[in-house]
Amino acid sequence: MSGVRAVRISIESACEKQVQEVGLDGTETYLQPLSMSQNLARLAQRIDFSQGSGSEEEEAAGAEGDTQDWAGAGSSADQDDEEGLVKFQPSLWPWDSVRNNLRSALTEMCVLYDVLSIVRDKKFMTLDPVSQDALPPKQNPQTLQLISKKKSLAGAAQILLKGAERLTKSVTENQENKLQRDFNSELLRLRQHWKLRKVGDKILGDLSYRSAGSLFPHHGTFEVIKNTDIDLDKKIPEDYCPLDVQIPSDLEGSAYIKVSIQKQAPDIGDLGTVNLFKRPLPKSKPGSPHWQTKLEAAQNVLLCKEIFAQLSREAVQIKSQIPHIVVKNQIISQPFPSLQLSISLCHSSNDKKSQKSATEKQSPEDHLYVLEHNLHLLIREFHKQTLSSIMMPHPASAPFGHKRMRLSGPQAFDKNEINSLQSSEGLLEKIIKQAKHIFLRSRTAATIDSLASRIEDPQIQAHWSNINDVYESSVKVLITSQGYEQICKSIQLQLNIGVEQIRVVHRDGRVITLSHQEQELQDFLLSQFVMDLRVAVRLWFSFPVTSVKIFQKAMFYKIANGVIFVDHSKKFSGIKWKVETLFIKWNCLCLHLALIFSRNFDLEYLQINYKHKEAITSKDVHLAFETFHFI
Amino acid sequence: MGVTCVSQMPVAEGKSVQQTVELLTRKLEILGAEKQGTFCVDCETYHTAASTLGSQGQAGKLMYVMHNSEYPLSCFALFENGPCLIADTNFDVLMVKLKGFFQSAKASKIETRGTRYQYCDFLVKVGTVTMGPSARGISVEVEYGPCVVASDCWSLLLEFLQSFLGSHTPGAPAVFGNRHDSVYGPADTMVQYMELFNKIRKQQQVPVAGIR
Numbered sequence: 001m002s003g004v005r006a007v008r009i010s011i012e013s014a015c016e017k018q019v020q021e022v023g024l025d026g027t028e029t030y031l032q033p034l035s036m037s038q039n040l041a042r043l044a045q046r047i048d049f050s051q052g053s054g055s056e057e058e059e060a061a062g063a064e065g066d067t068q069d070w071a072g073a074g075s076s077a078d079q080d081d082e083e084g085l086v087k088f089q090p091s092l093w094p095w096d097s098v099r100n101n102l103r104s105a106l107t108e109m110c111v112l113y114d115v116l117s118i119v120r121d122k123k124f125m126t127l128d129p130v131s132q133d134a135l136p137p138k139q140n141p142q143t144l145q146l147i148s149k150k151k152s153l154a155g156a157a158q159i160l161l162k163g164a165e166r167l168t169k170s171v172t173e174n175q176e177n178k179l180q181r182d183f184n185s186e187l188l189r190l191r192q193h194w195k196l197r198k199v200g201d202k203i204l205g206d207l208s209y210r211s212a213g214s215l216f217p218h219h220g221t222f223e224v225i226k227n228t229d230i231d232l233d234k235k236i237p238e239d240y241c242p243l244d245v246q247i248p249s250d251l252e253g254s255a256y257i258k259v260s261i262q263k264q265a266p267d268i269g270d271l272g273t274v275n276l277f278k279r280p281l282p283k284s285k286p287g288s289p290h291w292q293t294k295l296e297a298a299q300n301v302l303l304c305k306e307i308f309a310q311l312s313r314e315a316v317q318i319k320s321q322i323p324h325i326v327v328k329n330q331i332i333s334q335p336f337p338s339l340q341l342s343i344s345l346c347h348s349s350n351d352k353k354s355q356k357s358a359t360e361k362q363s364p365e366d367h368l369y370v371l372e373h374n375l376h377l378l379i380r381e382f383h384k385q386t387l388s389s390i391m392m393p394h395p396a397s398a399p400f401g402h403k404r405m406r407l408s409g410p411q412a413f414d415k416n417e418i419n420s421l422q423s424s425e426g427l428l429e430k431i432i433k434q435a436k437h438i439f440l441r442s443r444t445a446a447t448i449d450s451l452a453s454r455i456e457d458p459q460i461q462a463h464w465s466n467i468n469d470v471y472e473s474s475v476k477v478l479i480t481s482q483g484y485e486q487i488c489k490s491i492q493l494q495l496n497i498g499v500e501q502i503r504v505v506h507r508d509g510r511v512i513t514l515s516h517q518e519q520e521l522q523d524f525l526l527s528q529f530v531m532d533l534r535v536a537v538r539l540w541f542s543f544p545v546t547s548v549k550i551f552q553k554a555m556f557y558k559i560a561n562g563v564i565f566v567d568h569s570k571k572f573s574g575i576k577w578k579v580e581t582l583f584i585k586w587n588c589l590c591l592h593l594a595l596i597f598s599r600n601f602d603l604e605y606l607q608i609n610y611k612h613k614e615a616i617t618s619k620d621v622h623l624a625f626e627t628f629h630f631i
Numbered sequence: 632m633g634v635t636c637v638s639q640m641p642v643a644e645g646k647s648v649q650q651t652v653e654l655l656t657r658k659l660e661i662l663g664a665e666k667q668g669t670f671c672v673d674c675e676t677y678h679t680a681a682s683t684l685g686s687q688g689q690a691g692k693l694m695y696v697m698h699n700s701e702y703p704l705s706c707f708a709l710f711e712n713g714p715c716l717i718a719d720t721n722f723d724v725l726m727v728k729l730k731g732f733f734q735s736a737k738a739s740k741i742e743t744r745g746t747r748y749q750y751c752d753f754l755v756k757v758g759t760v761t762m763g764p765s766a767r768g769i770s771v772e773v774e775y776g777p778c779v780v781a782s783d784c785w786s787l788l789l790e791f792l793q794s795f796l797g798s799h800t801p802g803a804p805a806v807f808g809n810r811h812d813s814v815y816g817p818a819d820t821m822v823q824y825m826e827l828f829n830k831i832r833k834q835q836q837v838p839v840a841g842i843r
Contacts, residue, residue: 399721405704409719412702412817414632 041095049101183226186243186289190224194295205245207299209306213383216306222247222295245291251298253349257307259371259431261439262340301347307379307427308345314426324428331428335436336516343375343431374434374470378427433499434470440516441473441497447521448477457482458532460525473497477525479532491532633752633776634784634815636792637823638801639830640757640769648759648766655757655771656746658795664750670758671700672770673742674828677726677733694733695828696726697821707821715818738763741828743770752776753791760831768831770824771796779814781807 017030034042118125187203190196196205208220223246308329315324315331324333330344393399398406404421407413413421425433445462452460458481465474479491492507502514502521514520643651660666679691697707706722709715716722726733745758754774760767773792778784785803792800805826806819 399719406719409704409706409721410717412632412705412707412717414701415703418704 044095044098047098047101049105183242186241187224189289190243190245190291193292196224205295207247207251207295208302209299209383212380213385213387214306215386216302216309218302218305220248220251220299220302222298241289241291243291245294247294247298251301253301253347254297255301255304255345255347257304257372257375258342258344258346259368259375259435260342261368261435262342263338303376303379304345304347307375308343310379310382310426311343311375311428311431314428318426318428333428333432335432336439339439341432341435368435368438370438371431371435375427375431378430382427436499436516437471437473437497440500440502443518444475444495444497444502444521447518448475448525451522451525455529458529460529471499477528479525479528481532491528493528632779632815632817633754633774634778634781634788635772635774635820635823636788636801636804637770637772637820637827638792638796638799638804639760639827640771640796640799642769648769651769652745652757652759655769655795656748659748659750659755659757662750662795664748664753664755667747667749669700669744670747670756671698671742671744672758672824673698673740674825676736676739678736680732680734693736695825696722697824699817699821699824702817705817707818709818709821709825711825715821717818741767741832743824745770755795760828762832767834770827772820774820780812781815782812 015033017033020029020031022028115125119127187196190205194205194207195211196203198204203224205222205224206220207222208214208216208218210216210220225244225246227242227244308331311331312326315326315333320333322334324331326332329347330342332340332342335341393401393406394403402421405418408418408421445464448460448462452462458479461478461480463476463478465476468474474497475495477493477495479493494505496503496505500516502516504512504514504524506512512524514524640651640655642648643654646654674695674697677694677696679694692710692713695707695709697709699705699707704720706718706720707715708718708722741760741762743758743760745756748755748757752775754772754776756770756772756774758770758772760770771792773788775784775788775791778787785807789800789803804823806822
């Protein structure tokens with residue numbers, strides 16, 4: 001601001017002299033300020049010789065100094081007092097303390113020097129390291145950690161062990177009490193598998209198939225009883241169970257249905273004396289309790305009884321050409337004239353007596369497991385049918401029975417229609433049909449196999465189809481000659497094996513029905529062999545001849561790998577060796593067959609028509625076999 | 632179920648019902664028919680109960696409940712000119728429950744029993760109509776299995792009937808007249824039987840000499 005007048009500022013120093021005293025008249029007497037030397041003295045007094053020099057160590061030194069002060073309480077207090085006294089008396093020579101401190105420092109230094117000089121000589125004084133029982137300072141923290149960890153872990157382990165101990169104690173206590181208190185939990189387990197109901201104070205269960213659709217009149221009730229014969233003092237056996245089931249006496253033991261096919265009919269006197277072999281009990285699952293196995297076995301016995309009852313009922317009621325015989329526990333029927341099918345219920349109880357008596361075991365080879373299994377399946381099928389929606393009445397007021405049967409009233413079905421509705425076949429008929437089919441199939445296979453093994457050339461191949469019906473199987477039979485399979489493909493037969501007949505479908509479309517006679521099939525297949533040969537022979541009718549030898553009765557043509565002899569007459573003498581030579585050397589299939597079918601090597605049955613070229617030279621002769629004729 | 636014709640065979644002069652039946656059956660056997668068991672058709676009459684009648688006092692309707700052994704699981708219920716119901720055999724039990732509404736007429740059960748003959752496609756049933764203990768007449772039923780339309784096969788049936796009934800061949804049944812081209816059903820057969828039974832009921836009783 002240029003217009004404002006400059007202000008004068010005066011500066012005065014603030015260092016005023018200290019007032020010593022104020023006179024009565026107000027004059028002040030000032031203390032003379034300290035001179036330079038006096039100031040220095042004052043500062044010297046304030047030096048603390050106990051402190052080290054250097055700014056870094058000041059704090060540490062200060063702390064040490066503090067600790068030293070705290071540690072040596074008495075001496076520091078004295079020191080403080082002395083210093084305080086010193087401050088209060090400035091008339092004392094100010095350098096006194098400095099001089100004293102320096103002097104003591106000098107003394108100390110001298111002493112130190114003396115000691116060091118003596119020690120250096122090692123005559124009168126030596127330096128010995130202080131024995132340290134602790135680890136070198138570097139490793140200390142790690143070991144410390146280790147030790148501390150160990151200790152802490154030990155402490156934790158102790159706690160855990162204590163807890164575990166407590167738990168094991170409680171568990172063992174539980175175990176001991178468990179067997180007594182566990183009837184209810186075992187009962188709960190039982191209830192998960194079987195139907196139980198309480199009648200009065202008894203617990204009864206149902207092991208019949210009635211709820212699954214069976215109509216068998218057996219009650220099938222078992223009783224659940226508490227097992228109280230436990231002796232607490234003795235050791236409790238491992239498989240002890242507080243619960244026991246009591247099954248009806250006629251369902252004890254194990255049973256199965258034995259289905260077997262025998263070729264020869266046994267004597268009438270032997271009927272009903274089926275030797276049962278005790279089948280080893282099926283191994284129960286490892287974890288299942290003993291009552292489960294018991295109940296399952298009883299249920300199986302019941303099912304077998306039902307199957308047998310159904311079969312015997314049908315055997316008696318159903319009229320068939322050859323009546324079925326029902327004797328004791330066996331049903332015998334004759335599916336084929338020379339064949340006997342026997343179905344027997346083998347029920348072996350668990351008594352020790354019967355175990356001893358049933359030592360002689362009948363070979364289980366003739367038991368057809370497949371049919372037994374099928375019987376089980378069929379009866380279950382029947383059970384399911386009674387429960388199916390076709391049988392259950394809709395609406396609920398309608399009568400029971402097949403759905404269409406219920407309609408037959410309102411729709412006025414006549415007898416033919418009603419008959420068509422009702423299932424005509426019973427269990428027995430089905431099983432007999434299946435048995436027939438199995439037998440026929442196995443016999444067909446045996447026939448084909450025997451032919452294949454007997455006849456080496458041509459070869460017969462049988463391809464059985466994997467997917468079969470219970471009443472029908474099929475096999476494809478190929479008759480080929482070795483080496484000529486691709487060419488001679490014309491003999492392919494499809495055999496459909498039914499219940500009583502075998503239907504053969506030829507490649508060219510002919511359908512032939514064979515009966516169950518074994519011989520018929522064999523003859524038919526043999527005739528097919530011939531067909532194959534005819535085809536083969538026609539193809540390979542010429543052989544290049546290397547040399548020719550003409551004799552009176554025969555002509556020998558030597559070919560590449562053998563000799564062919566041809567004679568005009570029909571009967572040969574000494575034929576055997578010649579023919580054998582041919583057999584070994586020549587693999588012409590037509591002559592092989594000649595050997596097979598003329599077993600006596602009597603070529604009366606063999607007629608060979610041949611032609612050969614006019615010019616007989618060693619290389620140009622070709623023999624032609626046109627046809628083979630067989631009787 | 633084929634087309635059926637039910638007719639009555641008048642009793643031959645001077646002969647009993649049984650003898651006439653025998654004559655017929657012999658004729659059939661000579662013809663070549665084979666015996667195939669017996670048959671039975673019966674009929675019960677009910678009338679609507681008085682309580683259900685209106686104040687107008689109309690006569691109660693008659694209901695016939697019939698059974699036929701040819702349809703063993705069925706029961707037929709029909710009114711005179713009304714509908715025919717084909718039901719289950721439980722219908723009989725139902726009638727018991729409906730006692731309040733339908734009352735059984737006295738001595739009304741009438742039935743015909745006889746033998747069943749099969750001659751190729753023809754099914755011939757010759758039966759004696761009895762009401763109670765007395766035989767009242769002869770019923771002849773001929774069924775031609777393959778055909779279900781009445782108009783198509785009536786002439787064939789007629790010819791066959793003529794072959795063994797001779798002069799007693801009936802005319803076309805009334806049921807045929809109603810529906811020529813519709814499918815023939817068991818109900819129509821029962822209607823024919825009902826008409827036959829009614830006719831026989833109205834007839835006078837066969838003379839005592841004839842019964843023996």
